Amino acid sequence: MKQPLTSQQRFARNLTQQHEEILSKLKVKGTGSDDLAGWFLGPKAENTQLLQELIRQALDNHCNDRKNLYPNDPVYVTEEMKQTPEYQQTVKILKDKLDVLLEQLKGSVPFWSYRWQSHMNWDTTLPSMAGYFGTMLYNPNNVAAEASPVTTVLEMIVGDELCKMLGYNISEESQTQGPKAWGHITCDGSIANNEAMWAARNLKYYSISLAAAIKNEPLLQKAGALKISLANGTVTTISQASSWDLLNLSVDEVLSLPDRLNSEFHINLDLLNDIMENYSIQNIGFDGVNKYLDSDIKSPVLMAASTCHYSWPKSAAVLGIGANSLIKVYVDENARLHIGRLKEELQNALDNRMPVLMVVAVIGTTEESAVDPLKDIIQVREEFRKQGLNFVIHSDAAWGGYFTAILRQPERQVSNRFVLYTPTLTMNAYVTEQYAHIHQSDSITIDPHKAGYIPYPAGGLCYKNGAMRNLVAFAAPVVYHGGVDPTVGIYGLEGSKPGAAAAAAYMSHQVIPLDQSGYGQILGKCLFNSKRLYSAFITMAEPDDPFTIVPFQRLPAEKNGEGPDKIKQQYEFIKEEIVPKTNEEIMADPQAVALLPELGSDQIIITYTFNFKENGVLNKSVDKLNELNLNIFQALSLSPGEHDHPSKTPMYLTQSQFDNESYGKSFVDDYKKRLGLSIDNDEPVNILISTTMNPWLTDTSEGNFIPELVKVLRQTVLEQVEKLVGALEEA
Ligand SMILES: Cc1ncc(COP(=O)(O)O)c(C=O)c1O
Structure with missing residues (x-):
């Protein structure tokens, strides 16, 4: 017999219908354009x-x-x-x-300037500006559908588009591709990361809470026979499973439990939700849930590369997990998570019964744009699953997410016309391989306001299994009481949020497709330009200059362990055959074409440090080197003080540090040695950072702009070296 729809189901159906109606008007198949010149305002x-x-x-x-609306209403002004x-x-x-x-x-x-080679942002796209402006005039609030009937749907469309680009399944029907994914817009990447951790924490303890409720609540007791599949594939019942077993169920297994209680034991979902209010970690906190744990279970941990964004420890602090529970796994010499060290930490967690809430793979680090070995992380999880340890894998692709577009074939006919000439580059084989696995992450942060060129605020979070969002819904997900509409706004941390941000992302995706013809074209050109910038920067110091420059990202020959002759040969090749050439000349040279993807970083951020010579002798002091690089940064940024206005600032870059605590002593010492510094100290080393988000940098109407940047940087370095050496001599 057909069951009558519950109010929840009716609401969900109505929302879907509304979604479909607006969608059919807003989403015209085959849209998208090709010409980069029409996508930005221009420098x-x-x-x-x-x-x-x-x-x-x-x-x-x-x-x-x-x-025109309410035509008979009076004017006021x-x-x-x-x-x-x-x-x-x-x-x-x-x-x-x-x-x-x-x-x-x-x-x-x-x-927007060519001279901006600093943080991860650039001009915003014209469609996003127009979309934002046009929507801002209506000021919709995506906290609730009733306050944003149009832009809530836009947020859903954008969520689907991001999920699709990342390789998640967005089809309701597709059984083979697994559960339907779900994504939404957050105010930024920090909040997206926070939400992902929040969901992972709640997921980890859901089955503990459920097992306790089944044991204690007469209305649920019949469900004690519910069969569950453990991490290692063994099947048992929920009442027989140990705490450790329950803490290590897979994401899909946990998320399927409520529906299975309903279908197999006829437990009403509203009733279940009501009961769980008194058991979930969301409501009773760690103290409450710990009461239900076997005595051998320790406090939970999280793991991420030591290069992870500081929103991760911040989130652990906010969620009561504790920032110290985030185990920072030291990175390798390419600033990518060291898989051997990750395994050691996981083994330790397994041996000591420490539940692992999540392992974060950073897909493009903030300071080096390094891509963690996601493929291996997934493989390692498989190995640990067999031993009974399971965890959520989150990809922090806040910065790197849109680079997925480089790998996606256009779905429509694309013109090949290039007005000016910057080739698009694809990512190197290692990076491409990690992106090929991104859809296997359980959740992904991807920020439109970073490599999506959308105005702030627009972060994004996508869940592989869309039901994961219910774990962080504070109003029951689809309960409609006729007043406040539940909507995308009920999932996550934020309250009021701009519908204009959703409209900006929507407009930009409509005009600039999320594939090789659109965002892939922009970011592919940025990749090419970043490689050229790297080539020009690392070769800018002549032997008799009073300074040296050491890129953190070593030459491919160095990475491959070649000897000094081969390294020198490669350096000379870059200096002679890449730096002075036009883009066309480079692309006509097969050796340059093969080398280019291997140069610089995994994406488009390069990291480097200057050292200086005093009377021809290279400085050994870390403090003095740090002072030099800080002075260069201050001269090339809007730091308070002398250079407080763009009209006096000829170029921009940013800075950070490699320190022992975050990167480990051997990593920092290795970089110090490369810089010629002494390593008999624990001082951090300053680094300068340049992000190249400008797709036009090497083919302006007057040609390549990089030589101008090199001129400015050289001049600044020479000035700062002269000042520093002068001051040292005086002292
Ligand atoms: C890898 C990564 N994750 C998260 C964030 C945080 O993003 P937001 O500044 O939008 O909060 C950043 C910011 O640079 C980042 O690079």
Whole structure:
């Protein structure tokens, strides 16, 4: 007999119908364009007229909409009012204040400039600007569907698009590809990471809570016979499983439990949710849940490469897990998670019954754009599963997620016309292999406001099994009480959030496809440009210069363990055959084409440090080297002080440090040795960082801009070396 729909199911059905209706209007198949010149405003605002037209289009639409909606409602601001001195004074103040603001805004950092080779951002796309502006006028709030009927659907579309690009299954019907994925927009990558950890924590303890509820609650007791598959494949019942068994179930196994209680034991889901309110870690915290654990179970841990973003320890602190419970696994000499060390930590967790909440793979680190060995991490999980240890794998692709587009074939006919010439590059074989496994992560952070070129705030989180979102829903996921609509807004940490961010991402994806023809084209060109920048920077010091530059990312010959002659040969090749050549000449040289993908970092961030010579002798002091690099950074950034305005700042880069605590002594000492420094100390080493998100850097209307950057950097380094050496001599 057909069961009547519950209110939850009715709501879900209505939402899906609404989604489908708006979707059919918003999502025109085969959309997307090819020409990069029309995607950004341009470093000299070359597309001013186009942007004006887009803004005008959005403004006219909005104003006409106000005029036409409720046509019989009265106006408030009459022509007479506009003639009053008070009104005119108000208008004047408004314009004056805006002038003041706009004048001050000229002191902002010019992200769009060729000279911006610093943090991970660049210009925002024209479609995202237009989408944001047009939507901002309506100011929808994606916290609830009733406050954002259109932009909530846009957020769902964007969530699906991101999941699809990452290789997750977004089809409801597809049984073979596993459960349907789900993604949404967060305010940033930090909050996406926090939510992923929150979901992983709740998932880890869900079955512990459920087993306790089944034991204690008469209404659930019949479910004690529920069969569960343990990490090693053994089948047992939930009442017989040990705490360790329950803490190591797979994600899909845990998420299937409520539905199975319903289908196999006829337990009503609302009733189950009500009962679980008194058992879930969400409600009773660690103290409450620990009461249900066998005595051999220790506190939980998380693991991530030591290069992970600081949002990870922050999230562990916020979630009551404790920042010290995040085990930072030291990285290898390429700044990628060291798989042997990860295994040691996992073995320790297994031996000591420490539940592992999650292992984070960073897909593009903040400071080196290094890609962790995701393929091996997945393999290692398989090995540990057999021994009964299981955990969530999260890919922090906050920065690297959009690079997936480089690997996706366009679904539509694409034009091959290039007005100017920057080749697109694909990622090297190692990186490509890790991306080929990204869809096996249980959750992925991917930020439109980073490599998606979308205005802030737009982070993103995708779950492979969409049901995972229910673990962090504070209102029951699909319960509709007729007042506040449950919607994408109920999942996660945030309350009010801009529908404009969803519209910006939606518009950008519509115009710039998430494949090789769109974002893949932009980021592929950035890859090419980053390799050229790396080549130019590492060869900028001549033997008789009073400075040296050491890139953290070693030459391929060095990485492959070749001897000094081969390394020198490769260096000379880069200096002669790549640096001075045009893009066309490089692409006509098979040796250069083969070398290019191996140069620099895994993505488009390069990391380097300058040292100086005093009377021809290379400095050995870490402190002095740090001072030099800090001074270079201050001269090439909007640091408070002398260089406080872009008009006085000829180029931008950023800085950080390699320290023993985060990277391990052997990693830091190795870099010190490469710089010629003494290693009889535990001082951190300053590093300079350049992110190349500019797809046009090497083919401006006047050719390659990199020589200008090298000129500026050289001049700055020479000035700073002279100052430092002068000061040292005086002292
Ligand atoms: C790898 C990685 N994860 C997370 C974040 C945090 O992102 P957000 O600054 O948007 O919070 C960053 C920021 O740089 C990052 O590089």
